Structures are given as structure tokens and as C-alpha cells.
Amino acid sequence: MSGYPERDVFFVSNSVNELGGVTSWSHQMARLFTGRGHRVHVVGIAPAEVEQELGELPYRTKTLHSGRPPRPGRARRASMREQAARLTALFRAARPGAVVIVTQVWAMEWVELADTRSLTVIGMSHESYAYSKAAGRFRRVLKHYRDVDRLLTLTREDADLWIGEGLNNASYMPNPLPFMPDVPSPRTANVVVSMGRLHDQKGIDMLLDTWSEVAPHHPGWTLRIYGSGEDEELLKKQCTALGLDNSVEWMGSTGAVASALRGGSVFVQSSRGEGFPLALMEAMATGLPCVAFDCAPGVREIVRDGEDGLLAALGNTGELARRLGTLMSDKELRDRMGAAARANIQRYGTDEVVRRWEELFAFLER
Structure with missing residues (x-):
């Protein structure tokens, strides 16, 4: 004790x-x-x-x-x-x-x-x-x-x-940091990961609008969405209406969070509101650079903008799309920010x- x-x-x-x-x-x-x-x-x-x-x-x-x-x-x-x-x-x-x-x-x-x-x-x-x-x-x-x-x-x-x-x-x-995996993501897959409840607070509707701007410029990349919730049907209809079904994967809930995160190279969070989001911490511990809406003090305390991730103004899907595109286009930047994320998050x-x-x-x- x-x-x-x-x-x-x-x-x-x-x-x-x-x-x-x-x-x-x-x-x-x-x-x-x-x-x-x-x-x-x-x-x-x-x-x-x-x-x-x-x-x-x-x-x-x-x-x-x-x-x-x-x-x-x-x-x-x-x-x-x-x-x-x-x-x-x-x-x-x-x-x-x-x-x-x-x-x-x-x-x-x-x-x-x-x-x-x-x-x-x-x-x-x-x-x-x-x-x-x-x-x-x-x-x-x-x-x-x-x-x-x-x-x-x-x-x-x-x-x-x-x-x-x-x-x-x-x-x-x-x-506190939810976990610290022994093995981080290799950041080699052309996959952006999102993880959270399919609910208005998590802003998956804004993420889909963002992805509709990103996907045409990055063929071969996939947005992998983990989570379940009451808005699932509406969000899947929006995905289809935006013509994104070929580049978005709906994964449902998972108990194997670290494994799911290791399958990606970038993490994205599109929430309208947060406290001190565990998902961001988990992604950084897994070595993923994060792109997120600056929706709360907790987000900008966790992510050091420009050092271990990139932030965008809340609700600005165009800016979020540009931030994602920056990391998706630059493997060296992803690796540098991902390594910094894994080191920095250990302060919690x-x-x-x-x-x-x-x-x-x-x-x-x-």
C-alpha cells in the first residue's frame, strides 16, 4: 500500500x-x-x-x-x-x-x-x-x-x-492511461481508425463528411469505425448517400482495443464534446498519431498539436480533412508523431x- x-x-x-x-x-x-x-x-x-x-x-x-x-x-x-x-x-x-x-x-x-x-x-x-x-x-x-x-x-x-x-x-x-501495449502499431496499413459510441456526441456524422473530402485524394485508404450505438442505422445510410461504402468499414464494438488500434496508422476523433478521452490515450499508447477536433481542454492537454498529433477547430470538417490528409500523405511524419505520442502519453x-x-x-x- x-x-x-x-x-x-x-x-x-x-x-x-x-x-x-x-x-x-x-x-x-x-x-x-x-x-x-x-x-x-x-x-x-x-x-x-x-x-x-x-x-x-x-x-x-x-x-x-x-x-x-x-x-x-x-x-x-x-x-x-x-x-x-x-x-x-x-x-x-x-x-x-x-x-x-x-x-x-x-x-x-x-x-x-x-x-x-x-x-x-x-x-x-x-x-x-x-x-x-x-x-x-x-x-x-x-x-x-x-x-x-x-x-x-x-x-x-x-x-x-x-x-x-x-x-x-x-x-x-x-x-489514468488505460494500457501501455508492449508492441505498438507498425503504422504500415493504409487505415485510419475511429473508436467510440455511435452517438451524436461522438460526431461520426461529421467524420463521414470529413472522409468524403479525404477519400477521393487517398485511394486505397480505409476508414475503420469501431463502436455501436443508437445512431448506427442513420450513420450507415449517410455513409451510403456519400458514396463511401467502399472505403468505410463498420467494425462494431470490440473488446480487443489494442489489437484494433495496431491495425491502423492514424487515429481520428470527431467528437462534439469530451472530458479527458480514453480513446485518444489508448491510440497514443499504441503509437498512433491522432487527428481530433479541439472540442475540450482535455483534448488539447492530451494531444500536443504539431508534436504528437494535429488538432482542428470544432466542427470544421474541411480543416479536419486537411489534417488527416497531411498524416496520410507522409509516412515519415506519421512515424515521428506516433513515436512522440507513445512517449508523451506515459505522463498519465x-x-x-x-x-x-x-x-x-x-x-x-x-
Whole structure:
């Protein structure tokens, strides 16, 4: 344990196994804390609508509601109080020094109904301040995270913006590197890889518009899209309408992320909003130079524009196309930026990030 006390650590999220980066982050951290001697509990408010496969877990999980909670009204309030009482029972069984990490603001509505006296409560926002404001979660963060012991964002820039809104408990904590493959991509295949949920936030529609500008100038190159989601049918229709079916491959979801990334030479991210995107980190760890929309402080902290990847203004598909074309046309540049990406991303190694968490727990316990 490197001198840090063992604790009960509760992760409370919307769902235990919903598809998305927050779930991946939660279970990565749960494994890391378990490996350091903490007793970890992962709690979901309701079952996931779209699940991800988690495999065997070395810690306990629990879902409070058996289905979606009732609609707002008296029945919902009664149901929430009932499930909050289950949370209270879990919290009361914890050892002294226990920490509750609420990964999504919706889940905080249940935690604040539970008895958290003598526990440290940390609320998190896994998206940028700007995207939170645009997505309508802004007022909920202001309301439900105002009195937690610490509000954690993913970047200093976002923390400063929340402090400007009066949340003086705001600070920041970056995501840890999901993995570091022993073997990087050789960057020899004429393949651009995209990886993410097929959902409006991830901007795959803008990526297809971008590819329609790139593909005619780069025959023999393929855009390989990994992911599934509610927009799949619409996106495939758009792909066909743009005449891209011969140069776009729809790969579906994959559990073999490193292998999928090693099959590409460039990674592209076209998101409308992000926090501290794991997919970019995974691609860089695999040695891929990244091209991305500069949609959040986390993106420009991860990618050093012109050194280990290239950024484009959010929504400017023409600029994103030119950035992609630059890397697709120049193998020497791809190799140089890919090697720099693999070296630079190691600053977010798991040991360093976990140490920062341990120090935060100790500070908040005082």
C-alpha cells in the first residue's frame, strides 16, 4: 500500500455496466484501488440500457433499482428514498476513512438522500465545462455538487471555470492511461481508425463528411469505425448517400482495443464534446498519431498539436480533412508523431494518478 491506509471506496454511477468511457474509467480505477488493498464497491442506480461486457470482477457490484426509476412525482421520490436507504446501509458497514466517489451527477441525487456523515464524498464531472453547459447538466452540477467535499473535473481549465461559477470545492484529476501495449502499431496499413459510441456526441456524422473530402485524394485508404450505438442505422445510410461504402468499414464494438488500434496508422476523433478521452490515450499508447477536433481542454492537454498529433477547430470538417490528409500523405511524419505520442502519453501512468488519488483522500480526511 506504499504507506497509505486501506479504505472502503464506493464508486456510484448511473449504471454498473453501461456502454461508455465513464464505466471503463470506473472499473479501471476499481481494479487499481483493489490491487492496492482497498475494499471497493461499485454501485449503479439503475440497469444499463446498452451494456458493455465487463468479465470477472475482483470486487462487488450492486444495482439499486431493478428497472428504470419511476417518472418524476410522488412515486419516484418514495422509490429514491427507499434505494437511498440501501446506500446508507452500505455506507454504515464501511470502515473509518471510507470514500464515496460519485462519477455522474444524476447518481448524486440518490447519494445526497443517503446518510454520508463521517464519509468523504467526491463528485465528478467527466465532461468539459462547455459540454456540460450545452448538454443541460450545468444547473444540476451547480445544485447537487455544491456541498460535496470535492468536485473533480478532468482539467485545471475546467476546474477554474466551475470555481468561477461559485463552486469553490472544484479541483481536477486526469484520467489514468488505460494500457501501455508492449508492441505498438507498425503504422504500415493504409487505415485510419475511429473508436467510440455511435452517438451524436461522438460526431461520426461529421467524420463521414470529413472522409468524403479525404477519400477521393487517398485511394486505397480505409476508414475503420469501431463502436455501436443508437445512431448506427442513420450513420450507415449517410455513409451510403456519400458514396463511401467502399472505403468505410463498420467494425462494431470490440473488446480487443489494442489489437484494433495496431491495425491502423492514424487515429481520428470527431467528437462534439469530451472530458479527458480514453480513446485518444489508448491510440497514443499504441503509437498512433491522432487527428481530433479541439472540442475540450482535455483534448488539447492530451494531444500536443504539431508534436504528437494535429488538432482542428470544432466542427470544421474541411480543416479536419486537411489534417488527416497531411498524416496520410507522409509516412515519415506519421512515424515521428506516433513515436512522440507513445512517449508523451506515459505522463498519465497509473502509478502517478493513483498516488494523486491517495493524497487527495488523505487531505480530505483531515
